[in-house]
Amino acid sequence: MDVSIDFAGLKLKNPILTASGTFGFGLEFKRFGDLESLGGIVVKGLSLKPREGNPMPRIAETPCGMLNAIGIQNPGVEEFINKKLPKLPWKTLPVLANLYATDAAEFGELAGVLAGEEGVAALEVNVSCPNVKEGGIAFGQDPRQITKVAEAVKKNAGNKPVIIKLSPNVTDITVCAKAAEDGGADGLSLINTLSGMAVDIERRTPRLANVIGGLSGPAVKPVALRCVYQAVNAVKIPVMGLGGITTAEDAAEFLLVGAKAVQIGTGNFLSPDTAFKVAEELSKVLERVKAESIDEFIGSLQLPK
Amino acid sequence: MSANNCRAVKVISNKPLGLSSPGEEIVELKLEYPDWKPGWRAGQFVMIRPISWPLDLVWGRPFSICNADETSLTILFQVVGRGTARLLELKEGDEVNIWGPLGNFFSKPQNRPVLMLAGGMGIAPFCGYVDSHPQPENLKLFFAHRPPLENYPYKGISGKVDVEDIRETKPTDIPAIIARVEELVKEYADNDGLIVACGPTPFLKTIWNAANKYGADAELSLENRMACGVGACLGCVCKDGDDHHTQVCTTGPVFKANNLSLEG
Numbered sequence: 001m002d003v004s005i006d007f008a009g010l011k012l013k014n015p016i017l018t019a020s021g022t023f024g025f026g027l028e029f030k031r032f033g034d035l036e037s038l039g040g041i042v043v044k045g046l047s048l049k050p051r052e053g054n055p056m057p058r059i060a061e062t063p064c065g066m067l068n069a070i071g072i073q074n075p076g077v078e079e080f081i082n083k084k085l086p087k088l089p090w091k092t093l094p095v096l097a098n099l100y101a102t103d104a105a106e107f108g109e110l111a112g113v114l115a116g117e118e119g120v121a122a123l124e125v126n127v128s129c130p131n132v133k134e135g136g137i138a139f140g141q142d143p144r145q146i147t148k149v150a151e152a153v154k155k156n157a158g159n160k161p162v163i164i165k166l167s168p169n170v171t172d173i174t175v176c177a178k179a180a181e182d183g184g185a186d187g188l189s190l191i192n193t194l195s196g197m198a199v200d201i202e203r204r205t206p207r208l209a210n211v212i213g214g215l216s217g218p219a220v221k222p223v224a225l226r227c228v229y230q231a232v233n234a235v236k237i238p239v240m241g242l243g244g245i246t247t248a249e250d251a252a253e254f255l256l257v258g259a260k261a262v263q264i265g266t267g268n269f270l271s272p273d274t275a276f277k278v279a280e281e282l283s284k285v286l287e288r289v290k291a292e293s294i295d296e297f298i299g300s301l302q303l304p305k
Numbered sequence: 306m307s308a309n310n311c312r313a314v315k316v317i318s319n320k321p322l323g324l325s326s327p328g329e330e331i332v333e334l335k336l337e338y339p340d341w342k343p344g345w346r347a348g349q350f351v352m353i354r355p356i357s358w359p360l361d362l363v364w365g366r367p368f369s370i371c372n373a374d375e376t377s378l379t380i381l382f383q384v385v386g387r388g389t390a391r392l393l394e395l396k397e398g399d400e401v402n403i404w405g406p407l408g409n410f411f412s413k414p415q416n417r418p419v420l421m422l423a424g425g426m427g428i429a430p431f432c433g434y435v436d437s438h439p440q441p442e443n444l445k446l447f448f449a450h451r452p453p454l455e456n457y458p459y460k461g462i463s464g465k466v467d468v469e470d471i472r473e474t475k476p477t478d479i480p481a482i483i484a485r486v487e488e489l490v491k492e493y494a495d496n497d498g499l500i501v502a503c504g505p506t507p508f509l510k511t512i513w514n515a516a517n518k519y520g521a522d523a524e525l526s527l528e529n530r531m532a533c534g535v536g537a538c539l540g541c542v543c544k545d546g547d548d549h550h551t552q553v554c555t556t557g558p559v560f561k562a563n564n565l566s567l568e569g
Contacts, residue, residue, distance in 0.1 A: 024537035028555075031310045032404065032535075044539075052550050059532050059540030061387075063361045066532060070539045073550055218360040246360065269364050269532040271354065271402050273311045 001283040003294045005039075007238050007261050008161040008186035010094055010122055012039035015294070016251060016279040019242050019265030020045050020098035020124065020165075021070065023275070025084040029268075033276030040094035042124050042189075042263060043080065047100045048110050050076040060198045060207035065217030065244075066266055067196050069210035072100045072129060077113050090119035096163070098124045099153065104145070108152035115158035123160050125153050125185075128167030128192035129214070140167030140192070143179035150183025161186040163240065166231070168220075169195045173227045174234035181235045188231055189240035189263065191224045217266040218244040225257055232258030232299065246270055248281035252289065258299035311404040313356060314339050317377055319395045323456035329383075331426070331456045332393060333371075336378045339403050345370055347413075347434035348501075348526055348559045351380065351405030352534040355395060362388055367531045367554070369503065370406060371429040371458065372436060378403075381429045381458065407534050408558045411501045411524055413438050420493045421446045421466075422486060422512055424504020430526060432458050434501070441465050447489055449473060449482045449508065487515045494521035501559075502526065509567060516562040523562040529553040544568075 003014045017040040023029060026041045035041065053073025060067045074080075080097070088095055097120045101107040107125060114120050127149050128140030139145045146164065154162050164180035166173065168191040177188055193214025198207040206212075224243025232239050241259030245251050246267040254262045264275040271277075291297035314337040321330035336353075347370070354365035366388045368380040382389050395401070411434055413419075421431045421444060428448060435441055444466040450457060451473050462468065471482055490512060493500050500523040502512045509525050516523035529541040536555035544566035545551040 021539075022533075022537060024535070028533075028536045044537075053539065053542070056542060057530060058542070059530060059538065061362070061364055061532075064363065066363050068532075068538070068540060073539050073542070217363050266363060266532075269538065270360075271311055271365070272404055272533065272535055 001286055001291070001294065003283050003286065005260055005294060007240065008122070008163065010040070010161055012094060012261060014039040014279050014282060015255065015261035016275060016282060017042055017096070017240070017261060017263045018268060018275050019263035020126070021068075022265040022268045025080070026088050026095070027084065029272055032272040036089055036093045037276055038093065038279050039261060040096055040121065042096040042098050043084070044074055045072045045098045045100040045126055045129070046074055046077045046080050046110070047072060048077055048106060048113070050074065050079070055209040057207065057209055060213070062196070062198055062215065063219065065215050065219030066269070067198055067208060067213035067215055068193070069208045069213035071210070074100075077110060081113075081117055085117065085119045088119065090121070094121035095119055096122045096124050098126055098165070100126045100129060104148040104152040107149050108156045111153040111162075112156035115156055115160060120160065122163055123153060123157055124163045124165050124189055125149060126165050126192070128165055128169075140176065141170050143175050146176055146179040147183035150180050150185045154184035163187040163189050165192055166190040166227075167192050168223055168227050173230050177231040177235045181237050185237060187238045187240065188235065189242060190231055191220065191227050191243045194220050194223060216243070218246060220244050221250065225253060228254055228259050229257040229301075245278070246274060248278045248285040251278050251282055252285050252297070255294070255298050256301050258301070260298055311402060312339055313400045313402050314378075316395050316397055316399045316401065318397060319393070322458065323453060325452065325456050329452065330393065331452060332382050332384070333458065334380050334382065334392065334395065336380075336401060336403065338373055338376055338378050339405070341406055345373055345406035346410035347437055348410035348430050349406040349408050350534070350558060351378070351403055351407060352531070353380070353392075354402045355392070356400040356402060358391065362391060364388075364532050365402070365404070365534065366392070367407075367528070367534050369429045369526070369528075369558075370433060372433040379432075381426060383426055404534065408554055411526070411559055412499060414499050415440065417443065418493060418496055418498035419444050420489055420498055420500045422489070422500060422502040422504070423448045424508035425450055427502070427504030427508070427526070428457050428459065428462070430503050431501075432461055435462050435465050445469070447486070449486075449504070483511050486511050490515035490521050490523070491519045494519035498522070500524070506567070513562050513565065513567040521562070524559050525562055525565060526559045527553050527557050
């Protein structure tokens, strides 16, 4: 089955992308599969200047999930453009840049730096990182800020689609989804991590130096599905779903509730070829459940009467 | 490096060494050789996640390569948490996913004396190091350990190179270990030797401090919690010599002492 889709003007050969922060700059995974077999990759979050990130320990494994407080460690947007991007097969692989900044103006500036980069297919805007003191989740919880950031990025993004990545750590995800749409976003991605915590009773310490981190992995999948379902029904722009996807069946669940594409995040840590396998197997799963086409399957959830 | 460098291999054997008592086992896990081309180098590591693991164990686990030949790959582990407790349950014929070899490796200089400093499980990479070194007569091992020697793959090394060991049975033994490590580091620094080290962080800190003090050429293999092992998650960073975060999995696990900061 042909599983190609159009997402906010992006032509994707399949709806399987890799999530920011879990796939490096893509090059790290070349030895585990053909990058070009993916629908796209979303690279590690980028800021205007390099960031060191948070102190160690930064990760903790939890039942069916993991907590992270990396803190957007990255080499800065210039190094990405000069050293990482040229090594990626961006002519045949959509590369989405993930943007992190501390206010709307800085988001706009960062979008402006990337707007002219031919190798960047779209901008994903991180308004929802729980692991940084400046900005971070504060944006993601304030609909007015989400609109402002979307406007600032859209204004400077040239012709690149702008996708706002939303936080699940809110009372009503639909309000945030609409706020992004009102700001001119071309699409949404959700969910970012859930705010969480783990402690060590022997040492009586938190397991993360940052104390609180972001929960991801299979544990968050029901929350992610619910958020995607609600967001899809609240806005007209397309939605990318992510949160706990490790198999093609998981990916199909997100498509069923209305996501037009999905991202594999923590699933890449179960095995470095997870995303490649999901991309390879999705069409078989859709055939197995007797979908006529991917377009017919997306959003075809039958609700109880 | 060929693609698809993640594959399933079968367990050949999985058994505690020596007379380890339950709960304190040092276990030798032998797997089918994953047919790595062009091969592996001592100091590199692998990520292992058994096929049978359910989703409650999300990450693979990193292990230093103890040794490998054309038919088998050997790692050592000690039961310290949920993952290693489950590894202990593996039986002959079970399948594990394995990706590697990962990271960099120890140098093997020609015509220079090499001191291997191993603390506890840090002995693992030196089995392969000794077997693959072109001049084992230049090697000396200093091994600091808690469980009895029989619980480690020690015989394979002790028959081939000059060895010295010291057992820590109580906290008051530690100053003697530190003193001897410092003495040896100075001796090898004075004689233009190379020091290669692996072990728990306090042990490595002692070596790092001594290497800085005496200007020794030292390579330290770090271990850290990892989610991916391939440089993507940035969960395993340490501080480099310029005090910047750098990944243990891809910049290391073996670092030159002068490119590393173990302060704090």
